[in-house]
Amino acid sequence: MFWQKDIEMISRRALEELQLKRLKQTVRQAYKNIPFYKEHFSKLHIQPKDITSLKDIRKLPFTTREDLREYYPFGMLAVTKEQVVRLHTSSGTTGKPKAIFFTKKDVDRAAELIARCLIMTGVAKGDVLQNMMTYGLFTGALVMHYGAEKVGVLVIPAGPGNTKRQIALMQDFKTTTLHITPSYALYLATVMQNEGLDPQKDFSLRRAYLGSEPYSEETRKKIEKFFHIDVYNSYGLSEMNGPGVAFECREKNGMHLWEDNFIMEVIDPDTGETKPDGEKGELVLTTLYREAMPILRYRTRDITRILPGKCKCGRTHRRISRIIGRTDDMIIVRGVNIFPQQIERVLMGVKAVAQNYQIVLESYDQMTVRVEIVKELFDGKVDHLVNLRNEITEKIRSEILVRPKVELLEPGTLPVSEGKAIRVIDKRTL
Amino acid sequence: MEQLKQLSIFSENKPGRLTKITKVLAEEGVNILAINIASSDGFGVIRFIVDKCELAAQKLRQKGFTVSLNEVMAIELVDRPGGLFEVSALLSKKKINIENAYVLILGSRKKAFLIVDVNEIEKAKKLLKHENLRFFTVKKRGESKTVQGEKNDLE
C-alpha cells in the first residue's frame, strides 16, 4: 500500500529533477536568511547560483552538530520567530542543546513522511499505535504521533516506562503497533514472560517500529520471534525532523530514505570524500523541503551505506542499510575502532547469553564484556560455562579483532533500562 | 534405584553469595547434607545435596538464583582403609567418567558416601546395578525417623 504513490514510485529522472529544483531553493533560502551559511559560502567563494546540478552539492559546506549548538537558540532559523509553531531540542551529554524549529508546514510535511512509512508497513485505519517513545522536547514521540493521526489510526500516547500499565493498555485497547526503543522492547518481553503472558494469545500485536537506539539484526529477530510480530527498522534524527527520514518497507531489506525531502550522501568521515553506493561511511543529509530550518550537508555521525539496486516493493527512493555504528560511539581499544553494536551482534547470536550486556573499558588495551547467562540453559556444569566464555571471547575477537575479557554474570545483575541503554562504561581517563 | 538430585547454583565470585544462598535454605528449613564449590576465573558453581531439593530449587529460583537440578549417585564407602579406592577402582573399571565427586557424611560420621556426578547417569546406573554397592537416597530416608536423627547429628 502507498500513501503518496506518485511520489513514492516517481522515476529516478523525475526525482532528480525535483531534488535539483528543491536543492536550489533550499540553498537560496539558507544563503539569504541564515548568516552562518552566508559566511561559509563566502569563505568557500561560492554563491547559490553555482549550484546547477545535483553533483554541485559537494561544493557546499558541511553543517555539524557543533554548528547547531553554537548558533543555539535562533541562529539557524530561516524564518521569523512568528512563523514557527513548534520547538524540539536535542541535547547531547555536554554543552548546549540543539534547537529544531518547525513551521506549520514543516509539522505537516514531517507527518506526511511518517504517514508514508506507516502505510508502507501495512498500517491501515483501525490499527492502534501505542507510542512508547518519550513525549516532550525529544522528537521521537510527537512526530510519530502526528503522522499516525494523519493516517487515521488510534494513537495511545503512552510514553515510556510503567510497564504494567503499558501491558494493560495493550490488552484493553488491542494495540496492534508499537513505537518503542529496542532496549525497552526487550525489557517488555522479560516482564511479559515473568507475568506468564503469551504475546500471541493475550495481545493483538502485529508490528513494531524500533528506533532511537542502534540495535542488531539478531535483536530484531529476537523481538519478532518473542512477540510474533514484524519489526521494521526506522531511521531519523531530531535535526532532520525526527523519525521518518528513512524506513523499511515490508521487504525488510534496508530503509527507503525519502529522497524528495532529503539528499543523502555517504562520505568518508575523515576526508569528507563522497563514497560510491554500497560503501560504508558517514551519512550526510541535506533537507530539501523545510521552511524553518534548512540544513545543508548535515554530518549525522551515523555510519551506514546506500544499498545499490532496486527494491522489490517498487519504491524508487534508495535504501540505506541499518546504522552500523555512530562515529560517536566508536570505542578505540588497542588502536582498533570498535562499535558496541558489533559486540551486540555477536552476543545475540549466542543462545546461552541474555539480551543485556555491558562493555567496560578500564585501559586502552583491555576491554571487558559483561554478559548474563540464560537461566534456563544453566545445567550446573562448570566446563560448559568455561566453553561458553571461550566461545564468546573467540567470536568477539573474530568480529572486532581485539580479544576481550568476558565475564559471565548471574541473570538480573546488569541494570535494565527503560530508556536508552548505557552499554559502555568508560573508566579510562584522558 | 531411587533418584538423588544435586542442586547446582551459578554464582559470580563475589563476597556474600554463599551466605545469601544458605540463608534462603535456612529460612525454608532445608537441611544441607553436602556442599561442593567449583570455581573458574570469575564465577563458580555451588553444589548442594539437601533433604528437600525440589523445594530448595523452587525457593532459590524465586529469589532470582540460577539453579539447575541433576541426578547424581551417592555410593556408600565402606568404613575401612581403602574404601574410597575400591569404589574409584570399580568406577574406573566400568569406564564411568566422573565429572565431579565429593563426600557426604551422615550419622555422626558413621556413614560416608561418595557423591558422583557423571555424564550419562542412566548408563552408569545400569553398569553398577549388579555390583555389591549401597546407595544413599534422600527420598527414601527422608520418610524415616533415622534421617531425622541423623539431621540433628549433622547440626
Ligand SMILES: [Zn+2]
Ligand atoms: Zn521497498
